[in-house]
Amino acid sequence: MNIAVVGLGLIGGSLCKAIKHRTKHLCFGLDKSGETLHAALNQGAIDRVIEPEGLSQADLTLVCLHPRQTIDFILENAAHFRPGSIVADVCGVKKTVVDQVTLPLRQRGVSFVGTHPMAGREFSGFAYSLDSLFDRASFIITPSADTPAPSIDAVKALAKEIGFARIVLTTPQEHDRIIAFTSQLAHVVSNAYVKSPTLKKQGGFTGGSFQDLTRVAKLNEDMWTTLFLMNKDPLLAEIDCILEKLAEYRQAIANEDADGLRTLLREGRELKEESLLEAKETKKAAP
Amino acid sequence: MNIAVVGLGLIGGSLCKAIKHRTKHLCFGLDKSGETLHAALNQGAIDRVIEPEGLSQADLTLVCLHPRQTIDFILENAAHFRPGSIVADVCGVKKTVVDQVTLPLRQRGVSFVGTHPMAGREFSGFAYSLDSLFDRASFIITPSADTPAPSIDAVKALAKEIGFARIVLTTPQEHDRIIAFTSQLAHVVSNAYVKSPTLKKQGGFTGGSFQDLTRVAKLNEDMWTTLFLMNKDPLLAEIDCILEKLAEYRQAIANEDADGLRTLLREGRELKEESLLEAKETKKAAP
Numbered sequence: 398m399n400i401a402v403v404g405l406g407l408i409g410g411s412l413c414k415a416i417k418h419r420t421k422h423l424c425f426g427l428d429k430s431g432e433t434l435h436a437a438l439n440q441g442a443i444d445r446v447i448e449p450e451g452l453s454q455a456d457l458t459l460v461c462l463h464p465r466q467t468i469d470f471i472l473e474n475a476a477h478f479r480p481g482s483i484v485a486d487v488c489g490v491k492k493t494v495v496d497q498v499t500l501p502l503r504q505r506g507v508s509f510v511g512t513h514p515m516a517g518r519e520f521s522g523f524a525y526s527l528d529s530l531f532d533r534a535s536f537i538i539t540p541s542a543d544t545p546a547p548s549i550d551a552v553k554a555l556a557k558e559i560g561f562a563r564i565v566l567t568t569p570q571e572h573d574r575i576i577a578f579t580s581q582l583a584h585v586v587s588n589a590y591v592k593s594p595t596l597k598k599q600g601g602f603t604g605g606s607f608q609d610l611t612r613v614a615k616l617n618e619d620m621w622t623t624l625f626l627m628n629k630d631p632l633l634a635e636i637d638c639i640l641e642k643l644a645e646y647r648q649a650i651a652n653e654d655a656d657g658l659r660t661l662l663r664e665g666r667e668l669k670e671e672s673l674l675e676a677k678e679t680k681k682a683a684p
Numbered sequence: 685m686n687i688a689v690v691g692l693g694l695i696g697g698s699l700c701k702a703i704k705h706r707t708k709h710l711c712f713g714l715d716k717s718g719e720t721l722h723a724a725l726n727q728g729a730i731d732r733v734i735e736p737e738g739l740s741q742a743d744l745t746l747v748c749l750h751p752r753q754t755i756d757f758i759l760e761n762a763a764h765f766r767p768g769s770i771v772a773d774v775c776g777v778k779k780t781v782v783d784q785v786t787l788p789l790r791q792r793g794v795s796f797v798g799t800h801p802m803a804g805r806e807f808s809g810f811a812y813s814l815d816s817l818f819d820r821a822s823f824i825i826t827p828s829a830d831t832p833a834p835s836i837d838a839v840k841a842l843a844k845e846i847g848f849a850r851i852v853l854t855t856p857q858e859h860d861r862i863i864a865f866t867s868q869l870a871h872v873v874s875n876a877y878v879k880s881p882t883l884k885k886q887g888g889f890t891g892g893s894f895q896d897l898t899r900v901a902k903l904n905e906d907m908w909t910t911l912f913l914m915n916k917d918p919l920l921a922e923i924d925c926i927l928e929k930l931a932e933y934r935q936a937i938a939n940e941d942a943d944g945l946r947t948l949l950r951e952g953r954e955l956k957e958e959s960l961l962e963a964k965e966t967k968k969a970a971p
Binding site for chain 2: 534578579587589592610618632637640651653663669673
């Protein structure tokens with residue numbers, strides 16, 4: 398298969414490296430930075446550099462840009478994709494992207510498959526990309542009702558080849574609802590956490606729990622602003638939920654209600670334990 | 685030096701192992717569980733078992749019980765400590781403990797040193813204790829104005845011997861204010877995080893950020909209820925702060941205010957980056 402990767406950042410670059418190191422597919426790279434393309438060629442992460450016109454040679458194009466740019470790139474270059482080929486994206490929100498690009502592509506005989514590789518690092522850019530980035534990670538695919546099964550299968554097969562531990566199929570809507578909780582809320586909370594004036598006084602005091610809670614506070618604000626606004630309603634629902642829950646703990650502490658506080662904490666512990674158990678069972682059941 | 689350790693749980697057990705594996709001190713163990721004492725003896729974590737009366741043979745007694753039990757144990761056994769010896773605790777809150785035990789001990793010629801070893805695991809009990817638990821960790825000491833300097837020095841020297849990377853001296857009040865932010869708030873937020881109804885739907889979706897944010901949700905609700913209520917005011921201040929900050933993100937998202945949201949996220953990223961930088965410099969400057 399000929400695979401084109403558009404945007405050789407952390408995800409795109411890691412996809413190129415995983416494809417070249419673990420499969421026999423040809424890999425073409427397209428990026429606005431000549432320096433990045435040069436590095437990718439030098440490191441054997443791509444077989445050759447292409448211009449947008451070269452996308453017609455790809456059986457599968459993986460667009461690895463930020464959400465807004467992903468939509469723009471696909472719409473602006475719709476004429477370049479070969480009829481019968483597949484285009485996939487890797488954005489962290491799915492409904493907005495799927496809704497905007499599926500029909501324009503289908504009208505040209507190109508099928509679109511929305512995906513979300515659940516992997517990342519605190520760093521961005523090709524320099525940090527790794528062929529092992531997707532090991533043990535989940536790969537989410539969000540087909541529409543009329544996405545051709547062979548297109549889904551081709552993307553699924555590639556995901557397995559390059560190291561993903563688990564493939565999950567779901568709808569764009571369900572993806573966005575869940576991701577609001579598992580990823581977006583984590584970034585909001587982490588980013589809000591470090592805003593206490595106490596941050597400046599804590600030299601030497603930070604144990605593991607502080608580091609855990611604030612690791613993802615170091616985020617790309619441009620990308621996450623877009624992701625959050627593209628997923629406004631599910632994210633607002635999750636923020637409202639944690640605001641409401643935090644207020645319950647606040648109340649119990651303010652009232653020195655030891656029994657109430659212990660119950661709140663026990664419920665949280667039990668939910669976390671159940672979720673760890675389910676994750677273990679899901680892993681066992683994975684193909 | 686003869687060291688008595690009271691309570692051979694995760695922290696007490698790890699202290700025993702670190703003392704026996706890394707120093708020449710004698711280590712006596714006191715615990716309500718005969719089974720635990722037997723295991724500790726068998727594993728060479730203690731030199732011998734003592735009853736409360738045996739505390740008179742110790743130059744230093746480390747009380748490693750939960751906060752309420754720590755205070756009760758010290759007050760009930762005040763007559764057993766040898767005049768001229770040192771008693772230290774390891775509780776996660778300091779003002780309440782220091783305030784309640786310092787004077788009764790001083791009246792018997794025993795000096796009290798409040799400490800907080802900043803280390804832990806998601807598991808508790810002697811079975812999980814490790815002689816390496818304190819490697820790279822900070823050891824906080826919270827002396828009062830009249831804690832004898834030689835007592836502080838003895839505790840400090842032991843902390844270095846058993847592997848702590850950094851010793852921090854501060855007041856009980858300042859400790860409690862900072863710990864409310866770096867540790868207690870993390871446990872409250874993490875425990876509240878898992879209470880979204882979306883938790884049940886997220887099989888396969890959980891990446892690193894979710895795992896980070898919710899790791900400490902699995903807590904001992906009895907111990908943390910006591911710790912939170914013993915540190916009510918500083919903790920309430922931190923909860924109020926994050927509630928206020930989260931509401932700002934909520935507002936920007938609800939208003940689809942991309943510029944405002946980007947600014948909020950950038951400020952958080954910059955604060956986190958500064959804090960990482962300071963932590964690095966503090967580490968370099970450490971003795």
